[in-house]
Amino acid sequence: MNEGIEQLKEALSFSPENIPLRLHLAELMVKGFMLDDAAAQYQEILNINYGNDKARKGLANVFYKQKKFSAAILVYEALMADNKIVGEELVPFVKCLIKENSHNEAIEIYKKVLQQVPGFKDEEIDSTLRMPTMGNKRRMDEDGDDDFEDDIDDMFGGNEFEDGGSDFLMEKPDLKFEDVGGMKKVKNEISLKIIQPLKNPDLYKAFGKKTGGGILLYGPPGCGKTYLAKATAGEIDAKFINIGLHDILDMWMGNSEKNLHEVFAQARNNAPCVLFFDEVDAIGASRSDLKGSSMRHVINQFLAEMDGVEHSNDGVLILAATNAPWSVDSAFRRPGRFDRVVFVAPPDTEGRVEVLKRHLKGKPTEEIDLAAVAKVTEEYSGADLKAVIDIATEYKLEDSLAKGSIEKITTKDLIKAAKQHKNTTAEWFSTARNYALYANETGLYNDILDYMKIKK
Ligand SMILES: Nc1ncnc2c1ncn2[C@@H]1O[C@H](COP(=O)(O)OP(=O)(O)OP(=O)(O)O)[C@@H](O)[C@H]1O
Numbered sequence: 001m002n003e004g005i006e007q008l009k010e011a012l013s014f015s016p017e018n019i020p021l022r023l024h025l026a027e028l029m030v031k032g033f034m035l036d037d038a039a040a041q042y043q044e045i046l047n048i049n050y051g052n053d054k055a056r057k058g059l060a061n062v063f064y065k066q067k068k069f070s071a072a073i074l075v076y077e078a079l080m081a082d083n084k085i086v087g088e089e090l091v092p093f094v095k096c097l098i099k100e101n102s103h104n105e106a107i108e109i110y111k112k113v114l115q116q117v118p119g120f121k122d123e124e125i126d127s128t129l130r131m132p133t134m135g136n137k138r139r140m141d142e143d144g145d146d147d148f149e150d151d152i153d154d155m156f157g158g159n160e161f162e163d164g165g166s167d168f169l170m171e172k173p174d175l176k177f178e179d180v181g182g183m184k185k186v187k188n189e190i191s192l193k194i195i196q197p198l199k200n201p202d203l204y205k206a207f208g209k210k211t212g213g214g215i216l217l218y219g220p221p222g223c224g225k226t227y228l229a230k231a232t233a234g235e236i237d238a239k240f241i242n243i244g245l246h247d248i249l250d251m252w253m254g255n256s257e258k259n260l261h262e263v264f265a266q267a268r269n270n271a272p273c274v275l276f277f278d279e280v281d282a283i284g285a286s287r288s289d290l291k292g293s294s295m296r297h298v299i300n301q302f303l304a305e306m307d308g309v310e311h312s313n314d315g316v317l318i319l320a321a322t323n324a325p326w327s328v329d330s331a332f333r334r335p336g337r338f339d340r341v342v343f344v345a346p347p348d349t350e351g352r353v354e355v356l357k358r359h360l361k362g363k364p365t366e367e368i369d370l371a372a373v374a375k376v377t378e379e380y381s382g383a384d385l386k387a388v389i390d391i392a393t394e395y396k397l398e399d400s401l402a403k404g405s406i407e408k409i410t411t412k413d414l415i416k417a418a419k420q421h422k423n424t425t426a427e428w429f430s431t432a433r434n435y436a437l438y439a440n441e442t443g444l445y446n447d448i449l450d451y452m453k454i455k456k
């Protein structure tokens with residue numbers, strides 16, 4: 001553990017603004033109970049990137065562990081106001097509220113947890129707040145009390161299964177391109193560059209077109225990069241391996257048995273397979289920054305594997321995603337590597353209609369004027385739209401509980417919810433704009449300029 005911390009500190013001394021790296025360091029510190037140090041790292045991240053969600057969540061959690069409950073509550077409240085915290089993440093918030101004797105608020109938040117994670121139980125909370133849990137459900141029902149969880153389940157059909165985290169696991173996604181709203185151009189690029197060569201290798205050979213290499217998806221958070229990568233695998237009935245930041249960092253620090261070579265080997269053995277590197281800026285962070293650091297080795301190995309030096313990557317589709325393409329070493333973009341760099345913008349009007357339609361499916365709604373909602377959600381990401389629907393759902397849930405009948409979501413609810421949840425892409429664009437204007441030698445970021453309607 002300490003060794004990992006030292007290595008990360010060393011790496012950070014070379015690239016102090018590498019936020020994924022600093023977040024990981026803070027997490028390791030939390031694990032090692034170095035709470036003051038962890039808090040300092042989170043604060044530092046917030047200095048570099050004001051409002052960073054992961055850092056705020058981490059900091060709140062550290063405060064909670066340090067028993068600084070009122071400080072934790074402040075951070076949690078801010079996260080709640082921004083709609084940045086859901087499900088079990090709310091549990092420590094509930095506990096802080098209990099410790100501070102704010103029982104009513106604790107109950108409100110705990111209801112949200114139960115609504116979002118049906119069947120959730122926590123002895124400490126349950127014993128204080130006396131919410132119905134599976135164990136004492138019957139007793140509550142006999143008492144004639146309403147069972148909150150049942151109501152919620154009946155009304156909204158339980159909770160949708162969320163796309164998982166970044167475990168190094170092989171899956172076979174059911175998602176298809178049609179499940180991804182909008183993004184015609186991006187889907188087309190993926191199809192031409194990696195799907196068609198896989199399906200028609202002879203045709204590509206006949207035209208002397210080289211295949212191989214991968215696509216780097218970039219853009220603001222929540223606009224469907226990870227989602228699209230998964231759908232690419234589903235589209236061609238391929239397997240999907242998601243290599244997340246933690247896997248990569250483990251490799252960097254030599255902690256991991258599942259080294260890069262094994263990942264590529266597993267993908268090759270299971271072809272067709274989509275190999276997806278999420279937050280690739282963490283690996284691709286300028287190699288010159290990392291001179292002499294133990295991480296260089298992994299980067300070079302990554303490039304060799306990608307080039308297929310020893311083994312051909314036939315049948316392996318390589319995708320990567322990043323929010324910070326400007327931090328990715330240019331060596332990654334050479335021919336045969338990530339030679340296609342594709343901007344994944346917030347969904348256009350048509351895309352927003354599709355995203356809304358998809359996420360409203362299965363919820364009780366009146367006839368919704370999707371175009372009207374799309375109109376007031378300009379520049380909202382897919383994740384933002386999902387948040388808007390979640391907020392509208394909450395309004396209706398409250399109404400339904402009060403009235404004892406199912407109140408349907410209306411267009412008005414969605415528009416009101418959109419006012420409450422502002423889009424989260426603006427911050428990204430304010431950074432991206434500078435790179436697109438002042439570090440755009442090869443026209444790499446023209447798509448950003450086009451999107452922002454800035455003249456080239
Ligand atoms: N075009 C879309 N169609 C349908 N759902 C979408 C779309 N874009 C985003 N979403 C929804 O938003 C969620 C977040 O998207 P996703 O995680 O793919 O974003 P991302 O671009 O990978 O973000 P990050 O940069 O933060 O990793 C998805 O799980 C999905 O539910």
Ligand SMILES: [Mg+2]
Nearest residue numbers: 225226278321
């Ligand atoms: Mg993602």
